[in-house]
Amino acid sequence: MTEASHYTASETLAILASRQLKDGQVVFAGVGTPLLAATLAQQLRCPGLTILFEGGVVGAFVEAGKLPPSTNDQRCTKRANMVLGSADVLLLLQRGYVDIGFMGGAQIDQFGNLNSSFIGDPAAPKTRLPGTGGGNDISSLTNMIVAMKHEKRRFVENVDFITSPGFIRGGDSRRDSGLPAGGMFRVITELAVFGFDERSRRMKVLALNPGVSREEVQDNTGFRLDFDENLTVTEPPTSHELQILRQLDPDRLFTA
């Protein structure tokens, strides 16, 4: 019934991202792919995964076919353990209760900094983007997984504006800026899975998605990429993963 050979880029993102999560973790998730991926992980392998939403939700189990339109809607509270004020749920990040922050991204750079504020000069922007929301708080205070579309204009050497900090200018610059905890952990795209070098803090390819070449990843990236010495190829989405994902989002709100 579920064709494992046909799937969209968004489905790949959600499935590969869900594989990065471990049972028992506390995950702070954004809406869209992160919420889907975290819920998918809960249903497939991680029944003890706790999902937090910035609207103030602790421990949600989102219902299949009733995905919330944002992380601030009543659907986010479905079967949750607790609802808090939104400042208080964000403060859980600062105290250190959260293992993984999980977001989408519009523009990212070699050090994992994310821009969702301005395209062009912030003083006279070509495009004013929506802004940080909780993105800055999450990326400042915990380990991050980012799932995003892979395009050259989105993978740039240096972002126009650091909305949500990754490793800032690499090396120890994140710690020296007053952010001693957390940092970019993984970036997931429809082409590859990325990590960050321990010292330089530059992005590197850990695994290629099935059927994707090194050249293809490099050609779609606006800066020179390093490839891990133990570079692997990711297992393709299984029919079971696709089946559960399609039950979660039957209307293809986030997986078209």
Place this chain on the structure above:
Amino acid sequence: MLEAQLEPYTQLRADLAARDRSLREKVMSLEEAAGFVQDGMKVGIGGSTMSRTPMAMIWEIIRQRRQDLSCSRCIVSTDGDLLFGSGAANHIITSWFAQGILWGLSKVMRHHVETQGKRYEEWSHMGVGMRYRAGGMGVPFLPMRAMLGSDVMRQRPEAKPIDCPFTGEKLLLVPALNPDVALIHVQRCDAYGNAQIDGLQFMDIDLALAANRVILTTERIVSNDQIRRRPDHTKIPFFCVDAVVEVPYGAAPHECFGIYEPMMKHMDAYVKQVNADPVKGMQQYLEKYFYEPKSWNEYLALIGMNELLEASQLGRSIYND
């Protein structure tokens, strides 16, 4: 760029001392309550994104042609579009500004910020929260650890990075935000303004404590006996509140937890119209839904019975299982 415009503590106390905080009935109409909002004021808006937006109060303020408001809200949805598009606000303090993640960028926000000189002042979500909390606590700032190292901080000279006097670590101090008036929509309250909130409370408690005036709109006014049966559900005490307005579906077309979900057909049509032409599309929307209806009920009738019932069925379904 302005300093944070902090009100001196003595002034803040004097303003509060001068408010009538007695246990008295405060029920009034939308028209009367809008009198608390004057041109140029700092207006705090409750709820978040498409949830418990005090839309009826915003609707009335726009109808009364208020101008030069400086509005703040943790996350802004179509309320921000309408405040900019109508000319009611020229400054919005928030962490995220678009109609909703389903629709991408707001062309209305882009038009007004990129070409009309209106200000979208961006803070992190926690930053907005700590500003209201400091305001509610009666202190001039709170320390936090997010925003450091980012350009969001560099854009905000009102926030001060410091070395902690205890540990030497870098911290960011964010200034208190005490709005002149807060607009908050709740599921129910009594005539005195004891307000009960179901579900997500967002930053509304801090906002109510921080503001110099609070206008409550409510789905229902219940008796004080009802409130006293479940005092643990009361989130905002009556002495914070200056006006109580009963407005069924007062957050429409956004949601009110447990009563109705967002009216998505209306939202979709709105976004299509204003993003196609952020000036004319907005003007036509405002004429039809804001300026022409004689009452809030007429506005609801324009949204339509089917939409209201569908949204209500989904909203109440949270209590079905």
